[in-house]
Amino acid sequence: MRALRRDLSIYLSIFGMTPKVFMAYQLWFWIGLVLNTIGMAILVFFWRAVYADTDSVAALSLQQTLTYILLAQIFFPLTDVDLIFDFGFNLREGNIIHFLLRPINFQGMYYVQNLSSLMMRLILQIPIAVVATLLFGLQWPTDPATWGAFAVSALLGFTALFFFHWFLACLTFYTTEVWGLGVLIFGMSLFLSGSLVPLTMMPGWLQTVVLSIPFAQAIAVPVSLLTGITPLIQAPLVWLTQLAWVTGMWLVSALFFRVAVRKVTVQGG
């Protein structure tokens, strides 16, 4: 009888594991929504306090700034490229050897994978977009031409950033460090992408610095087009600049990869 009870208790524990796994994913989704809401709430209250005694900051009204900030939060997945962590994982597990041997362009494979992840992440942002609209009064742009200009700019910006991340991820071939490097890049991207403050509020020298690093191409540049901070008439010039970024970063990342890949030291697998 005691043995039966013992066996039952073991099987019950095993039975309980699967619901825990399912619950973990569900939990992450809902808690992610709450965390995003907290992040947005802090920004909204902060900006409302900034505008408490003034109607305009750097020629932007409170509504314009809030629209920019909230849209920048919603489209923040445009900066989510996981190459550093992926490279680190593949080095640790030894999978990188298999990827390098496959008869397919390694960089091309990763680009398509990251583009697909971006689509999924943007779809998963729909609930937070609803929260931003209902809770924080986000006013969505309605002009289809503006959305078209934004879509082209966002894709170009994401592509430029992908190649920049590719360049940074190649550093893991030398350092083997992943976590710190990943957090360092994320920390830099928070400000340099323009997701916390519109570029127009920055002093001239800081704008120059921010615009000479690719992070801003993925958030500040497309979201400024979407919110009208950058007039629609300037869209072709914006795209051309971004295209130059894409070409430059593609060349630099591909060349650096050819050099860095010789340093690959697989740690396990």
Place this chain on the structure above:
Amino acid sequence: MTRYLSLYWLFLTQRLKVLMEYRANFIIGALSTIALQASSILAIWVVMRQVPDLNGWTYDEILLVYGLITLAKSINHMFADNLWTLGRQYIRSGGFDRFLVRPIDPLFHLLADRFCQDGVGNFLVGVALVVKASVALGIQWTLLKALMLVAAVVSGGGIFIALNLLTCVTSFWIVDSVPVTRLVFDNHLFAQYPLTIYPKAINILLTWIVPYGLASFYPASYLLDRSLGNLAWAAPVAAALLLFLGYRFWQFGLKHYGSTGT
């Protein structure tokens, strides 16, 4: 107590030896948190250039609030970061079981197992901000104010650790407690700014329910001789109470722990 202190020292020296084997990683880890904080501070600086104050709080006063919460967070980050990984790295893999067969307290073992070097960056940023703000604001330091500064940082660290402990215990039931811990932990972001910019409900939340405000806004108010500052003396009491509750909840969770069988 002496035994645990000497044991902690042994764990720490072993960990430092490991970290020093990968010096570049150690430096990048510490720098990473500095970059993260620099982003937010730079954003505050850009905005505060445009307006004289934020609900009556000047740029340097906001830096003091931000610096205090960063210092308190760094205590938790350096000495109790392993609470985050309890479910993912210890319970899921079955590694937690080895803590249970050793002749030391499992919670102590978990905390001592890993000193987190990333917290050093937070600590340095916190010190730099408090010193910068103190000099710029011309704070007249008295014995009581110095005592308050130490109490705020230590108690603030205690509040962070206790709230993370209370939430990480859920991993004994749901394995991965990170979402639950983040749900509470992320509220500290409110306390990076003066609480007066938020509605009353958020003030109540940050003072009485998840009292991160006691680690930043209230001690900063005390150091600046502002109203509400005396509430900062509640921080040590809140920290002690939360740590007691956290440890009792940990013991309760431990009794219900069933290994994952990995």
